[in-house]
Amino acid sequence: MTDRLARDAGGAVDEIVAEMRRGFLDEAGELLRRLELLVEDARHGRVTAADMIHEVRRGAMRLRGEAANLGLGLVGAVAARLEDYPAGVKHLPPRAFDDLEAFIETLLDIVEGRIPLDGEAARLVRKLPPKAGFSVGDIEVRDVEVLLVMPYGTAAHFVERELQQCGYRTHTVANTFDAVAVVVRTKPDLVIVGAVMPELSGIDLVIGLHSMPATRNTPTALITSLPPDDDYLKLIPKDVPIIHKGPQFGDDLAEALDRLFLI
Template sequence: MTLDLPSLEEAAQEALDAIEDRCTQMTSLLKDVQHKRLEEATGRAVLRQHAHSVKGLAASIGVNMIKVLAHRFEDYLESADHLEGRVLDECQVFIDRISEALEGNLNATPQQIAAFCRRLPAKGSFEVEDVEIRDVELMLVMTEGAATHFVTRELAECGYRIVNVRSTVDALALAAQMRPDLVIVSNYMPELTGIDFACALSVMPSTQGIPVALLTSEKRGHPKLDGLPDTVPIVSKSARFADDVADVFSSLGIL
């Protein structure tokens, strides 16, 4: 007796069909929340589950465009403390972009993915009403915690478009696909230290040219910063944080 195993093409199509189903379910869920048929907290939790599922499905078949979009949606939802008004509309934008990618952007280049990401709603726009959102993409690589929430909010209040990544290993792959204008990495990370990450980012062919800055309370020359390239700027964990970030962007000619 032999088992009929699905071909790679069939398995990939099944994953794409599952992603399409998740998009349909998420759109229906948003309508349920909008019409008060589902509580906001429950809706947000289920949306995050669906977004995480889409990210995993896309990663399993190597569709980087959808994997990145799903990560951005999951990250957006993590910062949304309510689902109403503009936030509902922006959630639908994420779902529409994933559906759009399903229709013809499965083999997108990193440059195309980066351009697609800049069409997404900016995280934090629902909290900081009076801030003009800049066309500046910033990836923040820090573990979960109060410090991360503080730094994220500080950056949002400056109008930057932010994506949070909790793992330096994940950040290496996502940076290559998203092509952010700047990556800020904490030096204290569980997999690769911030210094190791900065060194790797600067030598990998897929990420060469992406600027990176180290977030630390230490000053350059401290023994804990041994190995940090002179070309990697330091962003201080202090009252100067926002000024340091602006200085880095200014030196890059972005601001």
């Protein structure tokens, strides 16, 4: 009786999850169609760019959060890129409307079944447009993905700008717990982690990434304002470059990229 009840309960949970996923995919499709129309309205001046970006990011955040709860990692990965696309940009570039449509069309392809839900995120995200701050006409976009694990703000924007000047594609995650899933799913070519992060520190994250078989071969660097002789930095694996904030930042970053064979 107990075994049967356990089997029935397990089956019921699976059915509930499947039902919730179907409902989410239907609602996601409707939301994305509305965002598609909103982008078109903004393109023709019927809606301000600021209002359009606000609604698009809000929708992307909703999709990312609900997808994570339902184990739909590919939807969450693309939604996170859409949410991050305009970060740190005061004025959208002319290509932004086409870029946003590309994000939305990719998400529609996933939720409507043209791209498998269990498709490979690492390959798909590299096909998405680079962030709005990237000067596509002036700099060649390289097939190098750099994940920044830092709080959103001036420091993250500065690091991102330096990397974009090298032609690297960037994505920012402001939570170390979320970063683990992003690293596993999207397989970035480099992860740059801020040492000071809420809840789980960046130093703990770096140590964890170097300990797990799934991530230990992912190149990682640490950004910190701690002095070089700080005891906490002695915990960092020897092959992890440390980039110090301050006047030597540019040199440290260039040395880290060279050391990791990215320049």
